[in-house]
Amino acid sequence: MATSLISRQLVLSLKKNLWLSAPGCRHASKAAAKTQLEYDYDGPSMKTAVPGPRSQALTKQLGEIQNVGAINFFCNYDESRGNYLVDVDGNRMLDIYTQISSIPIGYNHPALLKMMTNPNNHSAFVNRPALGILPPENFPDKITESLLSVAPSGMTRVQTMACGSCSNENAYKAMFIWYRNKERGQSAPSEEDISSCMINQAPGCPDLSILSFMGGFHGRTLGCLATTHSKVIHKLDVPSFDWPIAPFPRLQYPLEEFTRENQQEEARCLEEVEDLIVKWRQKGNPVAGIVIEPIQAEGGDNHASADFFKQLRNIARKHGCAFHVDEVQTGGGSTGKFWAHEHWGMDDPADIVSFSKKLLTGGYYHKDELQADKGYRIFNTWMGDPSKNLFLAEVLNVIRRENLMEEVTRSGKALMTGLYELQGRYPGVLSRARGQGTFCAIDVCDAATRDKMLLQARDKGVLLGGCGDRSIRFRPSLVFKEEHVHLFLNVFNDVVAKHK
Numbered sequence: 001m002a003t004s005l006i007s008r009q010l011v012l013s014l015k016k017n018l019w020l021s022a023p024g025c026r027h028a029s030k031a032a033a034k035t036q037l038e039y040d041y042d043g044p045s046m047k048t049a050v051p052g053p054r055s056q057a058l059t060k061q062l063g064e065i066q067n068v069g070a071i072n073f074f075c076n077y078d079e080s081r082g083n084y085l086v087d088v089d090g091n092r093m094l095d096i097y098t099q100i101s102s103i104p105i106g107y108n109h110p111a112l113l114k115m116m117t118n119p120n121n122h123s124a125f126v127n128r129p130a131l132g133i134l135p136p137e138n139f140p141d142k143i144t145e146s147l148l149s150v151a152p153s154g155m156t157r158v159q160t161m162a163c164g165s166c167s168n169e170n171a172y173k174a175m176f177i178w179y180r181n182k183e184r185g186q187s188a189p190s191e192e193d194i195s196s197c198m199i200n201q202a203p204g205c206p207d208l209s210i211l212s213f214m215g216g217f218h219g220r221t222l223g224c225l226a227t228t229h230s231k232v233i234h235k236l237d238v239p240s241f242d243w244p245i246a247p248f249p250r251l252q253y254p255l256e257e258f259t260r261e262n263q264q265e266e267a268r269c270l271e272e273v274e275d276l277i278v279k280w281r282q283k284g285n286p287v288a289g290i291v292i293e294p295i296q297a298e299g300g301d302n303h304a305s306a307d308f309f310k311q312l313r314n315i316a317r318k319h320g321c322a323f324h325v326d327e328v329q330t331g332g333g334s335t336g337k338f339w340a341h342e343h344w345g346m347d348d349p350a351d352i353v354s355f356s357k358k359l360l361t362g363g364y365y366h367k368d369e370l371q372a373d374k375g376y377r378i379f380n381t382w383m384g385d386p387s388k389n390l391f392l393a394e395v396l397n398v399i400r401r402e403n404l405m406e407e408v409t410r411s412g413k414a415l416m417t418g419l420y421e422l423q424g425r426y427p428g429v430l431s432r433a434r435g436q437g438t439f440c441a442i443d444v445c446d447a448a449t450r451d452k453m454l455l456q457a458r459d460k461g462v463l464l465g466g467c468g469d470r471s472i473r474f475r476p477s478l479v480f481k482e483e484h485v486h487l488f489l490n491v492f493n494d495v496v497a498k499h500k
């Protein structure tokens, strides 16, 4: 009885919030709001400069409690829907950044809200378990229905975790454990292994390394941070490991004009990877794993060819290093494939694939042999959140039902066409338009102009992100349609025109 009361109240408030009192909503009737994007607004609507007075007051209030240096503005998530984020001053903005690329199907998708009203789901939302020891009955089914239904090629095992850093951190540990077990063969850890590990000394805490790439971002926890090389602000004052860092290719655009140069650049980077692997082995700090993003995101949307990744994967295999593909930002469909590594066309693309953001839960898929040999070796209290697997199963249903992968390809094409056109029109301001699906970026002549343009676009009702030194990146959710692309291009054209 209590449950039905809660669910009735939820239904009523959802109806009130979503269907009946949605100012600017294209379809306001309950009957019409049942399908895909019909709950979206029809455009941005700006009432104040951003941040407006209410945001500023809240920032001041929170400033008494926390550092607020990174806060953009405060949001009204009740009123936000589809592609539009509404702030506390009533500004409604087309969101092409989506909480750093982590909203899969827009704000307040009806299919997800509906899950909240289903009494069968209530206990999953209310009781967060210590998943590693006391999982709920439906956990294996839900993980099969959600994460395993989109497992990368060759992987049938997945470990859930809380966030992206936590996923990578544990993936690194899995690679080290795998590497040491390989070295030990059948024998158990020695007495020396056991006693030395407790005081951070070898051989129990072995000298092993992870090879990463300049410009890469893999998180901010200590292990991950040792493989993150995108911005000083992430790294300064924090001790780190002496692990090898290889150059990531710097491709020249347009690609078709620089085929030979780009091939040479990729060959140079691959050669450097092999040299580093050999050097670090000689130094007594062998490379247990290589970690790489399919598109370096935070570092500036740096792409490399499928051939580069194929060769890198082969180098990892040849030298006995695990190959970890970090799909925290690229995973979940925005490149036009569910996983960006699918663009490489390989049957055996990786040993580990980590994810978070659009997948709602963090975690990593892995080959069977990268399964830690004992419980509690890869472990923490929550090990993810099963309520997120429920949502993810529904997100995947929506992606299939609404053909969102096709939609991404279509919107991505329109976006790239528009970006090419704009960089043709404003060659002094824009260059290097690049992307896969809607995972796109363009460079601006300098950092100061880029930063100004981001703020000007925001005041006109379009939210974008920066990345690298002077790039603008596009990270819409999967419900970003061609009409939103055109809306964006109009606003962006006005913004760029001011700087020509």
Ligand code: PSZ
Pocket: 100, 163, 164, 165, 166, 168, 217, 218, 219, 220, 293, 297, 298, 326, 327, 328, 329, 330, 356, 357
């Ligand atoms: O400044 C930051 O901490 C940011 S801004 C964007 C991210 C982090 N992205 C997170 C991220 C990622 O893009 C890749 C490729 N790998 C790992 C991470 C870390 O994920 P979280 O932030 O969930 O720990």
